[in-house]
Structure formats: structure tokens, C-alpha cells
Amino acid sequence: MSNKKSESNGVLWRIIRPVKTHIYSAMLLHALGSVATIATLLLLSLMIAVLLNGGSLFFMGINWSLPGTLIGVGAVGLSAFILSTLAFSVSHLGAFELEVDLRTKLAEHMAQLPLGYIITNGTGALKKVVLDDVKNLHVFVADSTPMIGRSFTAPVVSLILIFAIDWRLALIALSVLIVGMIMMSIAMKDYGEIRQEYDASLGKINAAVIEFIQAMVVVRTFDDGTSSFKRYHKALESFQGVFIKWMDKCSTPSRLSMIIFGPLPTMAAIIAGGIFFISKGTLSVPTLVAMLFISTAMVDAFMPLMWLNNFLRKSKTAANRIEEILSLPTMSYAERGEVPGEMTIRFDDVDFSYENREEKALSGVSFTALPGTSTALVGPSGAGKSTVARLLPRFWDIDKGAITIGGVDVREMTSEDLMNTVTFVFQDTYLFHDTLANNIKMAKPDATDEEVVEAAKAAQIHEFIMELPEGYDTHAGERGDRLSGGQRQRITIARAILRNAPIVVLDEATAFADPESEEEIIKAISFLTRDKTVITIAHRLSSITHVDQILVFDKGEIVERGKHEELLANRGVYAGLWSNYKAAQAWDLHAKQPAGADGSATGSIETRSSGKNVSPAEHPNKGAAHV
């Protein structure tokens, strides 16, 4: 437990290390500021002594006059203010630099991670780290680090001072403090354990909430949310139980410690001691005043510490998430990579498994795709087709074997070269917040306007673009944009056409996500794949009857390969898939109607509505309704 804690503290400090100079300066400045504040209070009590003494006092080898003391009070008070201002300015500046530093680092690091990681984790989660978690650390560095400087300095300095002023009263103040700390430690006993239980039940609430909300739309038609509500309710109850138990357990010591850490008990004890020692003649009245000023400063410093704890926890989680991304191993890219001379694709005995999964996604996959040929990947979902398609552009790195293009291992190519060699149409329907022209140009920044228009024409999107009021200067991605899925798809295909990469990887299912513009998309894709080396994940088997080779996947292995006719003749897996496909295509949905449908239908319903109003109770599925 304690190990884990110091570990995550370590992460936090490691993450904010780049601005450590700012942080240490801010802490030091604010510590000095708090010392100056205490000094001001001391000088004020000295002033009382001077006043009592009739206007001047010889103390610590200096002759203090009233005006001199007052100037001292003013000067030290002002410096306290200046020091804290400086402290906060420095810490804020540090926080701003930290944001820039972390965000740049994260952006660079993410660019070198496997693309697969980015896709699996999703934009939302990653964005949250770059934006919100970094912002959380900003708050921590800007506001908390100076406070930390103060919170540790003020109690220590005041403790030393009160002992220097009068050790007897100091002991009294200290013992009150100790009683308070004991109470606090009783209240915090088992904190870790209870906190874990609390967090666990809070986690359950979150899970229940997510399920409850996500399912609401789908489930309403089934159970009116009753059954999901039950689980939500159960999670709430268990959370409430844990929370109440926790509060109950720490109730007495917490309340006591809060009362003791208030200023009054310490003051009462010091005044009582003060009266006693003054009556004995062993204490001067101004000393008591000084003690009252300073002793409570020690206790006061504890309150902000509790606040800080809250911040600290939040910052630690943020730091952990940032660290998690930054510590992911990047893909190593060759600095000056080799460029393949020709486009023969070879998978050589490739093994691959996804992280956190035991079974292999691919095992011993070998095949060759010659330049200018097309290869279709078929098989049930989860068989490994998509994995093959995504390994070629290096979304992930393989565990064993080699993937080569023209004899060059994909790992030996630069990221830029690889991306320019292999273009893919699957998740890539993303449009940038820029004009349509620039979105297409993205693929080839130095392309001329004619080239862009040519690509758009080939992608069957030119006409549509010309119909827009601003044509190619229309902004994509703005709210209310009129681009349908198919249009966006065709713009990304235009991008791919412009890039003119010699190898095209295609996922048919994604390509035809928008059935409306199916015909246009087909034309666009036909252009894109012309004279290219093509790897396609095929779903409509009728489209691949002419390809050069079909690879049939099952459970991560290639189980059959060959041309359409050969495979059909084999009467193996592919032949089965084919007949299945034919059957699915021929499916014709029809509700079997009993003879004389009309009569029997009304008849059965009339029985139900024999009364004036059919109450819900008469419905056969009343049981499903929640009451």
C-alpha cells in the first residue's frame, strides 16, 4: 500500500520534472513569504512590548523605537506580500510551460505508437489525456506547489519560534496539537482499506450508470428499463451502505479532531498557562501575546494540507495516465529507411497476437501477392482477415516472421515511405477542419489544383463539390455540414487516389457503409485500384470471382487458397461460404399469412378489445410492464 503510494508520488514528480526549477523557486518563495508573515506578527507583538515600555525597548541587542518598529512591521509585511506574488507568478509560468512540454511530448509520442493502439483506445480517451489530464497537472503546479512550500515551512518555523520564545507555553501548544493528531490518525485508521472499498463500490455505480444509459434506447422496448434499473439501484444501495459505514466509523475521531484543530482549544490552553506563569512572574505579557499570534499559525497550516490532499490525488491519477501513454514502447522506424523497388508483398510465416489476448490472431501465415495483382481475404469474422490488412501498413508489429514489400521488411521503412507505399480505405474517413480542396491535398501537399480536381473526378465527388456554393473552398467538418457518409468516403478515396500509392488495402464492409452511394463508391474504388497491387477484405463474394488469388482464413490460419473456380471445385471451406452467400442473397422476407388473414386478424383482436377500453392489464405482456 505505502509502496504503491510513494510510487505514484514518484510518477507525479517525474512528470512535472521539466519545470522543477519553477516549482522549487515557487515553493521557496512562498516559504519565505510565510516566514515573513510570521515575522510581521512577531514584530507586532514586539510593538506591544515597546508600547508597554513607554515608547522604546532594548531587545536582542537593538534599541527598538516605536517608529522604527512600525517601519519594520510595514516593510516585512510588504515583503511577505511581494514574495507570495512572486511565488504564484513563478508557479503559474511553470504550469504554462509544463502544458506545452507535456502536450508536445504526448503528440510526438502518439505519432510513434502503433496506429492500432490509437484506434483501440479511441480518440476520446486520448484527447482526455492530452487536454484534461495535462490541465489537471497545470492546476497542481500553479496553485498547489507554492502552498506545499508554505504548509511545510509555516508549522516548522512557528514550532521553532514558539520554543525559542517560551518553551513551557510551546509544550502546552504542542500537546494540544498532538492530541489532535492522535484523533486524526484514529479517524484515518483503515483509511486505505475503506477507501478501496469505497472506490470499488463507486466504480460499480459508474458501470451501472453506463449500462443503464447505453441500454436505455435499446432496452425500453423490452422492459421499460426495469431490469437495468434494478441493477443500477442495487449498485446505489451498496455504495450508500459503504459510504454510511465509512462515515460512521470515522465519525467521533473526525469530529473531535476538527474541534481540536480549531483555534479555540489551543488558545484556551495557552492563555491558561500564560496566566499561571505571569502570576508567578516568570512570563511577560507581550510574550504571551506573541505566543497567541504564532502558536495557532502552526495549527492553521493543517487545514490547507487537507485541501492539498484532494488536489494531490487528482493530480496523481492524471500523472499516471500521462505516464502510461508516454511509457508505451514506440515503433522503431528506420531513420533512413530502404525504399522497395517493386511491390511484391510477402507474408512470411507471420505470427501475431493482440495484447491481453492469449490466442493467436494469426499463426504461420505465409502468402505472396505479386505486383499488379489483386488478393481477396475471406472467412468468418474473427478469422484474421482484418488483422492481415492492418499489419501491412504496420498498425501493429508482428511477433514472428516477416512482412516484406519488394524484399524490404516494413519495419525497415520510414513511416513516411511506408504510408506512401500502402494506402488503405477503412477507418480513414476522417476529414480535417479545412477546405475540401485541402482535405484532398493532404495526401500530396504540393499537388496542383488540376491534380486535385482530377482526383475528385476519379472519386466521383467532383460534381457534388461543384454543386456546393463554395465549391472546393467549402469547409469540411463544420457543424451542420451536409456531407453524407458516402460523400465523406469518396473524399477520402480522392485523397487516396491523389496519393497514388502502389499498394491499396481495402475493407469492403467499411467502404460500403453507406449503401446510398454504393454505385459511385464502386466507381471510385475501381479507379483507385486500377494498376495497383490490391489486398481486399471481401464480404460480397460475387465481387471477387475474378481476383488473382483468394485466401480463405479460419482461426488465424490460411486454410485454402486459389482462384474462385479452383476453390469451388475443391468443395472445401470456400465452397461452403459461397453457397451460404448465395442463400443469404436469395433471402426474401415474408410474413407467413394465415389463410383469410384479414378475418382472423380482426377476430383475434376483437376478443382483446371486448370491453370499451382495453386496459393495459388485458394485454398478454402486462408482466413486462413495470409498476
Add this chain to the structure above:
Amino acid sequence: MSNVSAYTTFKQTYETGKEIAGKYQHLYTRSLLYYTFSFINQGLAYLSIYPIFVALFSTPVETRTALMWLLLFVVFTGLSGISRWFAHDFDYTGTLPRVMHDLRIQLGNKLRTMPLERLGRYKTGELNASLSSNVDESVTMLGMISGMFLDVVITPLVVVMGLFFIDWRMAVVVMVMMPLAIPLYKRKRQSGMTEKTDMGRANAALESNIIEYIQGLAVLRATNQTGTNAKRLYEGIIHVRDLQKSKVFKTNILMLMLDALILVTLIVIGFLGSLWVGNATMSVAAVAAVLVMVSRLMEPLSIFLAITAVMDIMSASFKRVKEVLAVAPLDVDEPQVGISSYDVEFKSVDFRYHGQEEEALKGVSVLIPGQSMTAFVGPSGSGKTTMTKLMMRYADPQKGTIEIGGADIRQMSQEYLLSMFAVVFQDVYLFDESIIENIRMAKPGASDEEVKDAARAAHCHEFIERLPDGYETGVGDIGGSLSGGERQRISIARAILKDAPIVILDEPTAALDTESEVAVQNAIDKLVEDKTVIVIAHRLSTISGADNILVIDNGEIVESGKHDELIAGRGKYFNMWSAQQRVKEWHISA
């Protein structure tokens, strides 16, 4: 003026607090009263330092008098402590968890009755936040923060009033200095606000830069525009920094001035005190006592900003909670009626989605006869799915009515209306519990045998039996290992078990691979037997046997009839049909 605004701030906070506490608000009020009493006593304790000092500063020292006043100090301390103890009842006797629980139950119930269209308008995560963290943020600190707030307000008030009895000039000094906190505090909040809008804009821009960067990584990598080469992202990052830099002094100075206010007050008291002691109009004891009392006000004030920041978070969170709670449920018009058949009729229905200019449905009038199969076809976004949603009262149309069996669906209870429908969507939602329960939820009282019969009819009995624990297998345990087709068949088993008279199929096989498709098709054939069937399908051959085909375009029904009639009509349907025939002939080639 400033006192008035302090009062309104306080009153608002109190009202919000009461609202959050809901049915426990009497406990909240009680807790605040205890806090108030505690801080009055704290102020009185501070004030009794004065007579103690007078006794101690006199020569000779009047020990007995001092001890008497000390006794009073202790009494005030005790009273303050005891009432503080009771003030914490709100936090420690389970009220806090109950308040949270109550809010979450209310929110949960709201979600169950909210129109689905309204529900769909929330962004992913927005509602999660309302139900979990916003409730947390509204409630957790409620008692504690209100107490701290009272400390800042009440203790100084009592001290100032007491000061009038000690030395009215000092009272005036403190009265002038302390309220300075309020304009300072207001300035700080204001600059905080403008800073927030500027910053808010910059951060929103940065957010979209980040999203664009992450989503575009594949493209950006190909053109070597990652890291610091990603110009737009980098500019966004730098812009945020520069904007913050330009404001840093302004933000901090006010906070620190507020922080330093008490110190300044102390120094002023020191100066004036020396002056007045010099002209013998004030005693040293009084100066010392005032200094000690006022120094005690320093700490609460220095965390005042932190307190208000937390209060801001509290009320902002609660505002979001309240917004959800304020959503009006679909009302059911009286009298509630029953139905005479399962004919579904649209009568000149106009419907527009919230925030959209264009109407999704324009004057749609159609009769969908019971126990027949009707297909909706047309381009995506033409209004097919909208029509099925409106039948189930996903939202109410702006104009026109929808009737089932001659009765307006607005006159049916939600349970009754929904009990008539079984829907098979493209996406399937399975709950994290056993498969048998996932099916049974369609008819909670169903016996195991009934469930299994439904599963058999949906062609999923076999693969379920092959799972490690058969029907008792938890969906969470096997998670991803169920294929899309298997999940879809489980959802069809649900629908079969429900045995509702109207079945809606919304592209149920669109997301499936060929192999699962056949199995799902078989399951669907079972489901639609003897039902009123409404089907949305892209592949026209699937629905060519329908009793009636409605061709929908741009929110209007443009053609209707049987397949042969529509083909003969050579209209929109004919075009769609021919395009699909051409596509079938397409081959991939290099």
C-alpha cells in the same frame, strides 16, 4: 451595498444548498444553525480575550479577574465545540450518502420516463457525468463548505460588533477594512469569468485541434506532419500558453491582495493603535487584544477563495443535475384508450428533430395494415427510421397524429404502447449477466423452458449449449467471443419471447458477415410469423415479397405498392432496383 451583496451571495448559497439536500433540507438547515451558534461562540471567545488582557496588563496583575474571564473563554470554547459537533451530524450520520442516493434515484427515474429523442440528444458521457460525478460534486462537500463559509461571515461579524464596546474607532477600522474583501473578491470572480470565456474558447479550439490530430494521425504520418510538425496543433498549444501568460499577473494579484487583507488590517491597527496609545485614548491591552482577535480572522479568509471555488463547482454540477431532472416526460393524454386492431396509421405527420431546420417527415399519411408486411425503403436520412421511432413515441410529431388500432398513441401509457412492439436493431445490447437472463428480460416471468423455446426458434440454442456454462454463461465472461450474428440471434430470441404483435426490423443483417447472415435470416423468419411486420432493408431483394413497399425520400412517401407494380412504374424504386442489379455484377480487379 457590499453588505447587501454578501447577503445575497450567502442567501443564494443557502437556497442552492437546501435544494441539493432535497427532502433532507431540514437537517441541512439544522446543521447550519449549529454552525452559526458555534461561530457566534467562537467570536465571543475571541472577544473575551480583551478583559483577560486588561487584567494581565494592569499592574499588579489581577490574576483572579483574569481567571474568571478565562473561565468564560473556556465556556464559549465548549459551547462552540459542542455545537460544531452537532453541526457535523449532516456529514457523519448518513445524511450525506442519503442525499446522494436520493438524487441518483430521481435521476434514474427521470431517465426511464424521458422521451428517447431527448435522451439521444445528450452527448456520450454527459449523462454519465450527471449521474455519477455531478451528484458527487454537488453533495460531498455541501455540509463542510457551508460551515466554512459561515465561519468567514459570522465570526468577523461578532468580533466587529463586540469591538464597538471595546473601542469604537477600532471597530470602524475593521469594519472598513473587512468588507474590502467583497469588491476584491468580486473583481477576482469577474476577471476569472472573462478569463474563462477567453480561455474557454482557446481550450475548445485546442480540443478540436487535438481530436483532429489524433483522428488524422494515419494521414499526418504519411505526410510527416506529426509532433511539432503538426502546425495547427502546435499553434493551439502555444496559443493557450501565451493567453494564460498574458493574464497571470492580473489573476494572481487580486487573489494575493485578498490573502494579504488581514495582514494589512493588522498593520493598520498597529499604526493607529500606537497613535492612540500615544495620545492616551486607548490602552495597550486593547491594542493587543484587537490584534490577536483580528489575526484569528486571517486563516478563514485566506481559504475563502478556495471555498468559493468549490461552491462554484458545486452549483455548476447541481445545475447540470437539475437540467436533467427538469426534462419533461412524455405525457399521456386522458382518457387512456385501448385499441381495436394493430393497424398503424400516420395522419399528416410533420416531424422535425430538435435543432434541425429541415423537417425529417413532411405530411406523412399512410395506413399500415395489421398482420401484413410493410417495407420502408429509400436513401439513408430519408425518414425510414424516424417513422419507426415515432410509432414507439421516441418523440411526438409537431403536427399530425399516429394511431394504432384507431387510438392516438399519445393516449396510451408507455408500458402499454411499448408492449406491442418487438424491435430488432442493427446494434445489439447485451447486459453483463447470464445469457438466460438476457433473453428473459423480454418477459420477466418466463420459465426456463419458455426461454429455451425462444432460443431454439431463434437458432441460438445450439451455440448457447456449447458455451462453458450453457445458458448460465455470463455475457461479460465471454464478452467479445460472441460473434455479431450470435448476439443478433440472442436479441431475436428476446423478441420471439416477447411475442409482441408488431415487429420492427431495422436493417438487422446489415452488420453481419455472410455466414451469420443466413442463421439470422432463419431466426427472423420465425419471429415474423403471423405478425404485423415493418422492415427497413437496404437490399431490395430481401423485401420484394412485402405486401406493401413505401418508398421514402426526403421525409415524404413518394411511391408505394407491391414490388411488381413499382417496377412497372419505372420510378424511384425502379432506379434503386436497377442500380443494385448493376452493383451485383461488380468485380474487384487490379
